[in-house]
Amino acid sequence: MTSRWAIALHGGAGVTPGRDYRPVEAHLGELVSAAEARLAEGASALDTVEWAVAELEASGLYTAGRGSPPNRAGEVEFDASIMDGPSRRAGAVAAIQDVRSPIHAARAVMERTPHVLLAGAGATAFARDIGLPAIGNDRDYFRLAIGVEPEDLDVPADALGHGTVGAVALDREGRLAAATSTGGIYGKRPGRVGDTPLPGAGTWADDLCAISCTGVGEHFIRAGGAGDVAAQLRYGDIQLGTAAETMLQRVKSFGGNGGLIALDHTGSEIFAWNSSGLKRAAYGSHIRRMVAID
Ligand code: ASP
Numbered sequence: 001m002t003s004r005w006a007i008a009l010h011g012g013a014g015v016t017p018g019r020d021y022r023p024v025e026a027h028l029g030e031l032v033s034a035a036e037a038r039l040a041e042g043a044s045a046l047d048t049v050e051w052a053v054a055e056l057e058a059s060g061l062y063t064a065g066r067g068s069p070p071n072r073a074g075e076v077e078f079d080a081s082i083m084d085g086p087s088r089r090a091g092a093v094a095a096i097q098d099v100r101s102p103i104h105a106a107r108a109v110m111e112r113t114p115h116v117l118l119a120g121a122g123a124t125a126f127a128r129d130i131g132l133p134a135i136g137n138d139r140d141y142f143r144l145a146i147g148v149e150p151e152d153l154d155v156p157a158d159a160l161g162h163g164t165v166g167a168v169a170l171d172r173e174g175r176l177a178a179a180t181s182t183g184g185i186y187g188k189r190p191g192r193v194g195d196t197p198l199p200g201a202g203t204w205a206d207d208l209c210a211i212s213c214t215g216v217g218e219h220f221i222r223a224g225g226a227g228d229v230a231a232q233l234r235y236g237d238i239q240l241g242t243a244a245e246t247m248l249q250r251v252k253s254f255g256g257n258g259g260l261i262a263l264d265h266t267g268s269e270i271f272a273w274n275s276s277g278l279k280r281a282a283y284g285s286h287i288r289r290m291v292a293i294d
Helices: 022-040 045-059 102-112 120-129 150-154 217-223 225-236 240-253
Strands: 006-013 078-084 090-096 117-119 165-170 176-182 203-205 209-215 258-264 269-273 278-284 290-292
Touching: 006 022, 006 045, 006 209, 006 258, 006 269, 022 045, 022 165, 022 278, 022 290, 045 078, 045 102, 045 165, 045 176, 078 102, 078 203, 090 102, 090 120, 102 117, 102 120, 102 176, 117 120, 165 258, 176 203, 176 209, 203 225, 209 217, 209 225, 217 225, 217 240, 225 240, 225 258, 240 258, 240 269, 258 278, 269 278
Parallel strands: 090 117
Antiparallel strands: 006 165, 006 278, 078 090, 078 176, 165 176, 165 209, 203 209, 209 258, 258 269, 278 290
């Protein structure tokens, strides 16, 4: 057992001017406290990030799970992934539909199949087969999406702010884990998949670090995202913060923006972004509880 444990959460990069973020701030604060308490009691990093992301999805406060926007065809498609640092096992779903918790589906891919990523109709059928709760005809489920007008679908994602959710944790056994979940970007085409469900792009965990990204997924995929940050640590002996800035510079050079949260194996946390803000929180045995939006 180590004497250190920590959790960091994000509720997406980007802050929309004029929006009241107090409910988000309160929610992130409650969650980070509850997650820290779980870790203090010995919960695994993997279970903790899955639990935290499921709570973020269920809240409707973010562009993930219940708060996800429809694509151009009026359908909601979710992306999510989870990764366990010590084993580097990973599970992910892309463009999955009709599931209440995409992150539970991602964890199930990891635990119950020999695969890492299931996509589209196959992912949705898998969730059905194993009995994960569906959304079905519950018209009230997508609370935030109800406010999205068709013309919003043509607004660049950056203008609306990103609301992907993510969690990284270090547990008392020294294990790292990361999880990320999203409804994707506004105005996306049916079948569009971003960085979130791709281990090495939107999510990464190994023995040295755990990372969850948010931002314009196309640019994060091209920049190598979370995997690029982890590789800088492993092969370049570079500090986590420096590695994150370098990757985000690459994203910026492609015309994109976003941010990330990360923890290293010593429990040091990093928040980095080049968007208008990053909704974030952290807490740990050695980290004072913090919640911030920009
Ligand atoms: N990265 C997500 C995606 O491209 C969006 C976000 O972070 O808000 O799907």
